[in-house]
Structures are given as C-alpha cells and as structure tokens.
Amino acid sequence: MSDPKAPLSETEIDEAGLAGWRRSGDALVARFRSKTFAAGLELVNRIGAAAEAANHHPDVTLTYGAVEVRLSSHDVGAITIRDVRLAREISDQADSMRIAVTDP
DSSP: OOOTTSOOOHHHHHHTOOTTOEEETTEEEEEEEOSSHHHHHHHHHHHHHHHHHHTOOOEEEEETTEEEEEEOBTTTTBOOHHHHHHHHHHHHHHHHTTOEEEOO
8 A cells, every 4th residue: 555546445445444434436435423513614624734734635515513525536536545544634633523423
C-alpha cells in the first residue's frame, strides 16, 4: 500500500478496520449523527480542514442531524490509501466531538 494512487483490494479495505464506513461502488461512505445543526457544521469544518491538509477532498452532505461523507480517489476511480487515511481522521474528529457514526 505504498503507492497512494494504487486502488485497494476488497481485502485491504476490510483489513483497514474502518468502523462505521462501508463500501459503495468506488467510494467509502459513512453517516454521522449530530445532535444539532451547529455540531454537524463544526464536524464539516473539521472535515474540510483535514481534507485541505491531506489535499484529498470528500463529498460531504450536511443536513439537520446528520453529516454524510463519501470518499473516493476521483483521479483513480477507486478507493486508495488516501481515502482510508482521511476516513480515519474524519472518524477521529467525530469521536472527539462525541458524534456517532450510524448506518448510511
């Protein structure tokens, strides 16, 4: 997994141990339940900062009570280690805010 643009196999994705994230086509998807719109917005801002730092940008949808995140390496058309790393960072940010991941 040293090449950041190498597509990951199903096994590699499973072995990454991303709790609450699921594969949907060529993307990793998670939904986070926020208790307020403001908390969801704060999570989106943290996701944005992490994405900028990683130079890897997810699709994010903010609604009242939820934030949905979709990660895919668009330049490769597949899931790569970049997606796994950012998924972990997003999960860590949500955990620090006590925002739970739910079934998408």
